Amino acid sequence: MAPPLLALQDIRLSFGGPSLIENAALTVSAGERLCLVGRNGSGKSTLLKIAAGLVEADSGTRFLQPGTTVRYLAQEPDLSAFATTRTYVEAGLGPGDDPHRATRLLESLGLTGEETPKSLSGGETRRAALAEALAPEPDVLLLDEPTNHLDLPAIEWLEETLRSMRSAIVLISHDRRFLERLSRTTVWLDRGKTRRLDQGFSAFEGWRDAILNEEEKERERLDRKISQEIDWVRYGVTARRKRNMGRLRKLEGLRTERREQRRAVGEVKFGAAVGDLSGKLVVEAFGVSKAYDERVIVRDFSTRILRGDRIALVGANGAGKTTLLGLLTGAIKPDEGRVKLGTNLEMVTLDQRRESLDPTTTLSAALTEGRGDSVIVNGEARHVIGYMRDFLFTPEQARAPISALSGGERGRLMLARALAKTSNLLVLDEPTNDLDLETLDLLEEMLDDYAGTILLVSHDRDFLDRVATSVIVAEGDGTWTDYAGGYTDMIAQRGEAAPARLIAKSERKDEAKAPAAPRAAQKVKLSFKQKHALETLPKRIATLETEIATLGAVLQDGNLFARDRKRFDTATARMSAAQAERDAAEEEWLTLEMLRETLEG
Template sequence: MAPPLLTLQDVALTFGGTPLIENAELSIAPGERACLVGRNGSGKSTLLKIAAGFIEPDRGTRFVQPGATIRYLAQEPDLSAYPTTLAYVEAGLGPGDEPYRARYLLEQLGLTGEEDPRRLSGGEGRRAALAHVLAPEPDILMLDEPTNHLDLPAIEWLESELKGLRSALILISHDRRFLESLSQATVWLDRGITRRLNQGFGAFESWRDGVLEQEELEHHKLDRKLAMEADWLRYGVTARRKRNVRRLANLHTMRQQYKDHKRAVGTVSMTLAEAEQSGTLVVEADGVSKAFDGRPIVTNLSLRLLRGDRLGIVGPNGAGKTTLINLLTGNLAPDSGTVKLGANLQMVTLDQRRASLDPNATVAETLTGGRGDTVTIGGQTKHVVGYMKDFLFSPEQARTPVSVLSGGERNRLMLARALAQPSNLLVLDEPTNDLDLETLDLLQEMITDYSGTVLLVSHDRDFLDRTVGSVLVSEGEGKWVEYAGGYSDMIAQRGAGVQARAAERDARPKAAKAPPPSEASQAKRKLNFNEQHDLKTLPQRMAEMEAKIAKVQEIMADPTLYTRDPAGFQKAGAALSKLQSDLAAAEDRWLEVEMLREELGG
């Protein structure tokens, strides 16, 4: 095995007298993809900055292989010193890097390179920063929440691009699907100490639960009363995740019920049967259309929502998801068609802007409105401390001012306040933005327990899969189509994920567009970057895989291996099967690109 490109050993760091990191270790090998996970405020971003060399620890050693290149993506990158986005991305290139990579990546991310960095939106700034760190193809790529402010097409493009890079990757993200798809190893930072699992994030939560259960057994003889509140915050999360896993079966049942009572979305006229129970109908849209400045946002949409439905709305930035929500809830009048709302609707909305919190109020005052020590949830009165615990707050935080809460804690508090309001229609517009994994679990549980109807706009694929019964997808030009199931079910039925908006694709530089299919243009066709990269690197990768296969075969040739180590024999067999499969795929890809190169004349 190749020596690590970067190692951290016995790292410690204290902020304001409180140890944040006490004994952390981290190593990354060439080409390895590791995710760094932990609760909000555990020090993940700080540890990544130590690894990148931006923060000096109080104790410990940091070693980087001589000549190894590192690129680090911060959560809030600063582009203000550069005249254009292209200049910013080119500034990240090294002497031996390919200059065309800068413009290529900007174009792929929907930017021209001529934008003024001082006038970029949050999403545009994040795209430019991604191009800045990806363009050099560094030896080590460190990404802190790279999917923040990105829409679904950009997230799926980034996921595909990172899979094709040979750079080692250290990743922090709250996007479960993103972590599961990319990670090969998981580093867990918990109470200042790191633990490593040599498997991807998909295996992490079960492994973590086992570690915590073993820890609880070891401390069982101690005075549990003293440790109860401190442990609850960790073990409560574990129990919550297990409950949510069981609830997925109920979600599948709900989706089948959805198929039974829904009709196709489109131009079909839907009517409410007189015999239906009062309050069963929540929203009925018939032939609804809306346009702004001549651009269609919604065209001839017919949709019916019944009590208890959970509808996810997905599409690229600019598709009109928020406008659609406003149409369906009666806050915006359509240009044509009708929207009928059910009787006795009480709606609570959590939008992207997030209602502001009074920094001087305490957590308890925020939840009770400053009136007493109780909150009323679903007609039942509950003590504010008990309600706080549902949202992962400790009892001691009841009198804590909002101003000292972390970002994740403020998000949880806003969710708690919104969900405490009486409602039977819950409208959530990008509720997962900036939430940590524990809070996402909590929100999932709240939605699952909610007896009313949910309208959810989100770019989190895993969250959609876990919470909604149907998905409404933008198909462009104002057309919206509804699919039964979650996001993964939608892809299975549709054959593709969410595509970038056509206007955004058309706004890219002409150089990025395909030329017309004439003989002259076909003669000028060249291998694109990915094809060139594969043609150049695949032979070496195939040779490396062949060498690994030979080593594994040599190990398995030992006639005593199975008797001595049955588990080792099975592990070697599985590794051999995967290597042979990867080699076959690499050979097919190389042959495909080589034939294309010959067809294009060299």
């Protein structure tokens, strides 16, 4: 077996307190596609920096195969030392690298190469950094949240580009769909240690849950053992009038083991403060249009939003999603048409830029708005420390300035502020930015339970599928179309996804003046392959359900882990794979069924 290109062994790192990373490992072989997952603050980005050679561990070894090229994409790239995006990307090329590839990547990512760093938005900075990392086609590509600030066409373009590259890739991302499509191996960083699963992200969550469940059972067994030993100490010693010091030492050892066990990090406790019911009609738009100079953002758009709807706005960066959101909420006045807002609306907005957060303000002051040490939630006062704990903040962070928080922590803070206010209309502009996967799960559950109406902008396809009841899509030239269902449902109804290739700004300006190109014609009938899949998938799903039930019965044996670890691991891995196969089959069947219904009129 060929040695790995990059390997980390027994990595340990702390920043003066408890170890952030202890006994962690990471091996990357040629052509491998690996995702690194874990909670916000678990040390994923730090471990990736150690792999990139940018941070030195307290102990452990880093091995890099001689001659191996490595490129690292940071969460917050710094282009300030370069005159233009082109000079920045070309500076990353090595001897023998193709300079024309740098130009092609910039153009594909919608940049001309002449932009100055000071003029770039967050999304444009991320695109330039991607071009810099991808241009040399390195042996190992380390990507930290590569989809942050990218729109859907850019994300889909990036997926296809990474698939076609020969590089070994290590990914950190909160985008489930992105991880599922690209990863073949998963490394879980949890409580400072790494665990490796030789399957892609689609199998991860079932595997993780099985491990956590087994840990909980082990803790319960240990608790019972401690209880038994305490009973013996209380009654057995008195009855015998003699202390068995060995058994007392065993009890103390059990207590120490229990005390030192590192539990999984607690869960965020989400719950929106819901106000009085709004009227049945929330928003109604009649022939709304909006333009800036000669550029039409919205053209003759009409829609009706009712109480309880979850409406998502989808489109490329610059398409006008935030503008349309402002029109629908009354924050922006249309040039033509009118917007009618319903009665008794209590609106709370979460903005994507975190602009309402003063970096010098402390975390507690941001939650209490500087008024004492209480937060008003659902009309009741709660101590700020208790409310902070609901969102995984420690008491020590109460007096820390917001500038000291990570991107994920700032995202949780914005959610904590927004959800404390009573509302019956939530307006969420990129709410998933920087949130970890577990927090995303809980946010989705909270939104599912929310009794009001939701308007949201997001580029997270999995999040859209789980939350949205309707998707409004930018079709180009100011045209917006409303589709029922989530993102996958929208694709089935359109017969095509959003374009995966981007166009340079100079081309966009020309296209803005020209009439919109007609959309590709939809298929008039299902292909033979699609018909066959539609007919056979239900049987495949039923077979997988039976297999999952059988494996579940095997794993119900609480002693299996201790008695036959190999069988436990095999059954756990197969159950995760079977669940992923079933979910994929169900999604494929649903997509094909909706496409069939659409084509049949």
